[in-house]
Amino acid sequence: MPSLRTARPRWSLLAPLAAFVMLLASTGPASAASAAGRPAPGSGSRTVVDIPPDVTAGVAVFDRLTGRFTESFQADLAFRSASVVKLLLALDHLWTRDPVHDLPQADRDRIGAMLSSSDDAAASHYWAAGGGSAVISRMVARLGLTGTAPPPSGYPGFWGYTATTAADTVRVYRYLLDEAPAPVRDFVMGALHRSTRCATDGFDQGFGLPSAFDGPVAVKQGWSGFSSGGCGVTARSRGSSPDEAAADLSAPADESPGPGPKPAAGGAGEPPPGRASAPALDLTSDALHTTGTVGPDDRTIIAVLTLHPDGTPYGRAYNKVTALVAALNAPGADRPAGIRFTTWGSGVRVRSGASTASTALTILPAGVDVLVDCQERGERVSVPPYVNDWWAHLPQYDGWITNIYVTSPDNTLPGVPGCS
Incomplete structure (x- = not known):
């Protein structure tokens, strides 16, 4: 059995979202x-x-x-x-x-x-x-x-x-x-x-x-x-495999082929x-x-x-x-808690529990950012040469994905607390 090791390819880097908007405030009357x-x-x-x-x-x-x-x-x-x-x-x-x-x-x-x-x-x-x-x-x-x-x-x-x-x-x-x-x-x-x-x-x-x-x-x-690559639990990805994530491992998400015709x-x-x-x-x-x-x-x-x-x-x-x-100034908006990370591979499944036997709730488009609020150990997943038993909880889907498909320098996600 291979030992646990860094759970994603060398090209993957931690990618929390940065704020893209800079404030230049003015104070004119609402009637303007x-x-x-x-x-x-x-x-x-x-x-x-x-x-x-x-x-x-x-x-x-x-x-x-x-x-x-x-x-x-x-x-x-x-x-x-x-x-x-x-x-x-x-x-x-x-x-x-x-x-x-x-x-x-x-x-x-x-x-x-x-x-x-x-x-x-x-x-x-x-x-x-x-x-x-x-x-x-x-x-x-x-x-x-x-x-x-x-x-x-x-x-x-x-x-x-x-x-x-x-x-x-x-x-x-x-x-x-x-x-x-x-x-x-x-x-x-x-x-x-x-x-x-x-x-x-x-x-x-x-x-x-x-x-x-x-x-x-x-x-x-x-x-x-654009083509989003399909949506829902019935979507199939290029080169999909029958087990967890059915991910395309041939290239990192940001080097995948274009969206097609x-x-x-x-x-x-x-x-x-x-x-x-x-x-x-x-x-x-x-x-x-x-x-x-x-x-x-x-x-x-x-x-x-x-x-x-x-x-x-x-x-x-x-x-x-x-x-x-x-990053917009949106009064009254409810901003979700958690840290955003980028996924890699296509066809990554979000599951109801921290195991590949759990129900697939949905499939993520390739390379999208997801919000993670906590992580915990679950089923050990192997996608050679990567092995990991940590899973990330995605509150906006009320589901889990294996940390293998979340970009991070280690098996666990930095700054993310345990779920229990």
Whole structure:
């Protein structure tokens, strides 16, 4: 029997998250926030944000209790919306309909899936039913949006290429929470509060807000160009083995092959082959957006829109976006306790107990950061040449992973207490 030894490859280093945001405070009156719901000079928002390397970002954070923006960085920079546009598709359809009395059950189910699980087929349905780009033109006029526009010329059917900004996204949430009829507010926000980790298409939606905060969180994510590698306990990884973690050991997570071909042209907003990108909107870089609310009574609205170099591994983008969000000034947010570490390998299983015989609760995307609150000895796991009997508890999954797949210089994780 081999002796216990360092439980991960030489390239793995301890990687707790660093705060990516620097504070430059101002103290203007709350009234400086404009009626359109965007930051204004003197609104109390931070104006300098340290964005992770190679990331383009637009950030806006609005505290509904004080009427102030607590964060603002390139809030009026236009991004392709990806699935964030589904908020506008839902609101357009509900503009003259009471979801309690006027909405057939089929529409309630379809809109619910579009918002909670980012269902693309539902989005395509409402895009077509609403007249395509006319949906965006109507909602721009209704909500007073200034940075939102239909897809570029040549892409009329690609709803994911709708242009939007962080400031306009905040405005959409402010309308939902403070101006929309109560049945519409409750229906839409209820669906966002029930956001699922796995989207209908199998994409892992755990980045950003869901990973950075606990407590009441409403979420609408968006992505374009990424593959998360599947989501849920049925996902299979490259070169998987039948035992614990089914991990791909051929390369460290940050050197794994790229996310593969982009989805085919269609509802998700990817361009048909051979078409040039519109010059005013970056349609090439991979997009990863996290938006929603945190805190009791949806106190704080957060919109973080990001672009990453084409081919960026999902785990790397996941970690950068989550770190950026975790460092934001978000009043009322419940921040989880623990220390973040980076995993390696793909298809790592989170289990109900500290053994490979325990039920697999979910599978982690390759190379993502996880929050660890304690560790304890359990089943000895061998992934030659590595052997370890320590397991890490992940409070956000209420489950365990073997320390073999958590980056650390030793079998135990530094700074993490025992569980008993």
